[in-house]
Amino acid sequence: DAGITQSPRHKVTETGTPVTLRCHQTENHRYMYWYRQDPGHGLRLIHYSYGVKDTDKGEVSDGYSVSRSKTEDFLLTLESATSSQTSVYFCAISPGTGDGYTFGSGTRLTVV
Amino acid sequence: GENVEQHPSTLSVQEGDSAVIKCTYSDSASNYFPWYKQELGKGPQLIIDIRSNVGEKKDQRIAVTLNKTAKHFSLHITETQPEDSAVYFCAAAGQGTYKYIFGTGTRLKVLA
Numbered sequence: 001d002a003g004i005t006q007s008p009r010h011k012v013t014e015t016g017t018p019v020t021l022r023c024h025q026t027e028n029h030r031y032m033y034w035y036r037q038d039p040g041h042g043l044r045l046i047h048y049s050y051g052v053k054d055t056d057k058g059e060v061s062d063g064y065s066v067s068r069s070k071t072e073d074f075l076l077t078l079e080s081a082t083s084s085q086t087s088v089y090f091c092a093i094s095p096g097t098g099d100g101y102t103f104g105s106g107t108r109l110t111v112v
Numbered sequence: 113g114e115n116v117e118q119h120p121s122t123l124s125v126q127e128g129d130s131a132v133i134k135c136t137y138s139d140s141a142s143n144y145f146p147w148y149k150q151e152l153g154k155g156p157q158l159i160i161d162i163r164s165n166v167g168e169k170k171d172q173r174i175a176v177t178l179n180k181t182a183k184h185f186s187l188h189i190t191e192t193q194p195e196d197s198a199v200y201f202c203a204a205a206g207q208g209t210y211k212y213i214f215g216t217g218t219r220l221k222v223l224a
Contacts, residue, residue: 040216042214042217043214044214056210090156092155097209097210098143098205100158101156103148105153106154
């Protein structure tokens, strides 16, 4: 997806290990978001950022933390991965609230 | 709490026929309603959106209608083509809020 890159695309990790997913944008958008996608649940917001070092929790934030030290990068960390965190994770960006999102291609995370 | 219900969960149509997907939202303060298309292995892509001061919006074969009184909005795809096969998500958001509430998705299959 133009202007937004997620890494890695796929990851398998063991229960109890920390995991960091990266989202990088070249659009200079203020807002960045992390969602998880699970069958039957659609897209659920984990955390979001409204500027450098400004972040807030979404509806499913337990077990996750985020950091944004630069406009272009938004990191999602699973502090101690659990099997319930097996999911597809999407990063999204938007220029402002009430604007459409641009999503990344996703990271498929499997916790074994 | 705030909720967006999306129906149907799956929809099969013959090529050339029309497809309609409906969403109902609960938060009367919602004023922005985007629709996303997600192809296999990719992130959702914004295809059309509508704001609460407009009742209908069209873009070629795609249209969205909004009924604020009934709190529902619909996606209409005419002259469907095989490349329209994907999962479609609706969402609702309030003014000035990061908080998009997504529907659970509709898997559209266009049969050749």
